[in-house]
Amino acid sequence: MTTSISSLADVTALLADLPGPDRAAADSWAAREPQLTKPAGSLGRLEEISAWMAAWQGRHPPRLDNPRARVFAGNHGVAALGVSAFPPEVTVQMVANFRHGGAAINQLCRTFGIELQVAALDLDRPTADFTQAPAMGEAEFIAAFAAGMASVPADTDLLVLGEMGIGNTTPAAAIPMALYGGDAAFWVGRGTGIDEPGLARKAEVVAAGTARHRGQPPLEILRRLGGRELAAIAGAVLAARLGRIPVLLDGYVCTAAAAPLEAARPGALDHCLVAHASAEPGHRRLMEKLGKAPLLDLGMRLGEASGAALAVGLVRAALACHTGMATFAEAGVSDKD
Numbered sequence: 001m002t003t004s005i006s007s008l009a010d011v012t013a014l015l016a017d018l019p020g021p022d023r024a025a026a027d028s029w030a031a032r033e034p035q036l037t038k039p040a041g042s043l044g045r046l047e048e049i050s051a052w053m054a055a056w057q058g059r060h061p062p063r064l065d066n067p068r069a070r071v072f073a074g075n076h077g078v079a080a081l082g083v084s085a086f087p088p089e090v091t092v093q094m095v096a097n098f099r100h101g102g103a104a105i106n107q108l109c110r111t112f113g114i115e116l117q118v119a120a121l122d123l124d125r126p127t128a129d130f131t132q133a134p135a136m137g138e139a140e141f142i143a144a145f146a147a148g149m150a151s152v153p154a155d156t157d158l159l160v161l162g163e164m165g166i167g168n169t170t171p172a173a174a175i176p177m178a179l180y181g182g183d184a185a186f187w188v189g190r191g192t193g194i195d196e197p198g199l200a201r202k203a204e205v206v207a208a209g210t211a212r213h214r215g216q217p218p219l220e221i222l223r224r225l226g227g228r229e230l231a232a233i234a235g236a237v238l239a240a241r242l243g244r245i246p247v248l249l250d251g252y253v254c255t256a257a258a259a260p261l262e263a264a265r266p267g268a269l270d271h272c273l274v275a276h277a278s279a280e281p282g283h284r285r286l287m288e289k290l291g292k293a294p295l296l297d298l299g300m301r302l303g304e305a306s307g308a309a310l311a312v313g314l315v316r317a318a319l320a321c322h323t324g325m326a327t328f329a330e331a332g333v334s335d336k337d
Contacts, residue, residue: 003242005146008138008219011238015265018241021055028060035327045295049273049318056246056271057157061323067312069109069116069160069305070151070236071098074144074229077129078209079167083202085192088126088166094304095120095164104302105162108309112316114160119151121228130174130209134224136231144228148235152243158315159240160275162250162305163229163257166192169280172256174206174225176286178214179263183207189252189280191301218263230257237261241271248308248315251278251301255286262290276300276307 005011029051034040041047053062073095079088097103098118109116121144127135136144152159169191177187184207190199213224222234230253237258240247249255249272261268274287276296287294295311328335 003149003239005142005149007142008223011145011219012264014238014242015261015268018265018268019244021270022058022244025058025060026051026055029054029322033322035329036322036325037328037331037333038325043321046314046318046321049295049315050322052273053158053246053315053319056244058244062319063157064316064319065157066155067112067114067158067160068153068156069105069114069162069309071105071116071118071162071164071305072148072229072232073118073120073123073164074168074227075123075126076165076167076171076227077126077135078131078170078205079126081129081131081201081205082198083170083191083194083205084167085194085198086166091164091166092123095123098164098304103304104306105304105309108306112309112312114309114312117151119147119232121147121232127227130171130225131205131212134213135171135226136223136228138223140228141223141231144231145235148232149239151232152236152239152245154243156240156243156245158312159236159245159247160305160308160312161233161236161247161254162303162308163233163253164304165227165229168227168229168253170202170205171226171230172253173282174209175221175256176259176282176289177206177210178216178221178225179218179259180289184210186285187282189282191280218260222257222260226257233257234261237269237272241268245271247272248275248311249273250275250305250308251303252280252283252286253303254308255283255290259286259290275311278307
């Protein structure tokens with residue numbers, strides 16, 4: 001996506017003029033679906049998925065020719081406060097693992113035919129400690145947001161989003177706390193597996209950061225409490241909306257990155273489905289705030305777009321059923337009427 005932005009005001013302007021779903025494609029889906037050889041509604045959410053794909057791709061039948069995964073990586077100043085079980089250098093090491101094909105996301109993308117790109121965003125320069133200052137200056141935030149926007153080719157027909165960043169479940173907890181309120185303990189989880197003292201320390205960090213930056217507009221919340229990979233995810237979500245590309249969000253961090261867009265413009269995430277429910281307890285609470293139900297609930301908490309890539313299998317199944325099933329007339333099967 002080549003839309004140029006240079007300020008938060010530019011992002012706000014783009015949010016003010018978002019395309020909606022394609023009604024003609026949605027109507028075509030609605031005309032075919034009741035004719036298929038099954039009781040109405042019997043495929044449950046698979047029907048929802050195929051309808052969503054048609055409406056947001058703007059074509060019927062919907063297709064899945066060019067699914068693309070984008071994984072953004074960033075490092076966080078708050079990681080130095082002991083909020084993660086792993087050191088920040090693991091972010092760099094895992095990016096190398098992605099690029100050598102050794103991570104879970106590589107296997108899932110190969111399995112489901114998804115093109116994968118990984119973007120490392122200034123890993124040698126962590127964001128500021130948000131308990132002391134905004135995580136990013138405006139120019140820094142816009143650069144990361146624009147990188148996310150630019151990562152989405154126009155011919156993408158499904159965008160799969162994820163992240164890598166040691167410590168990033170801390171901003172993922174702080175953002176919804178700043179947007180929706182509640183105690184830090186309500187939003188904070190164990191992330192990569194911290195112990196009880198680490199969990200208490202993480203809650204203190206989230207509470208301190210939120211207290212410093214609460215009351216700001218949603219995009220400012222993302223700038224002040226987020227990280228470069230979260231800003232890039234938000235940019236990719238917005239670019240996808242402008243290009244009418246459906247999006248699968250991964251877990252807690254990915255959903256938290258997108259949430260400020262919805263807070264700034266209700267309906268901004270209508271083209272997004274949440275692929276899976278993270279084992280992080282705050283993720284379920286955030287999905288409730290956003291009115292989103294996950295497609296999968298497998299106890300995953302890996303990140304790196306793994307849950308979203310896995311959900312591409314569901315999308316393929318949904319499209320195969322809608323486009324490949326015979327109608328009652330074609331199959332010579334009597335309808336209920």
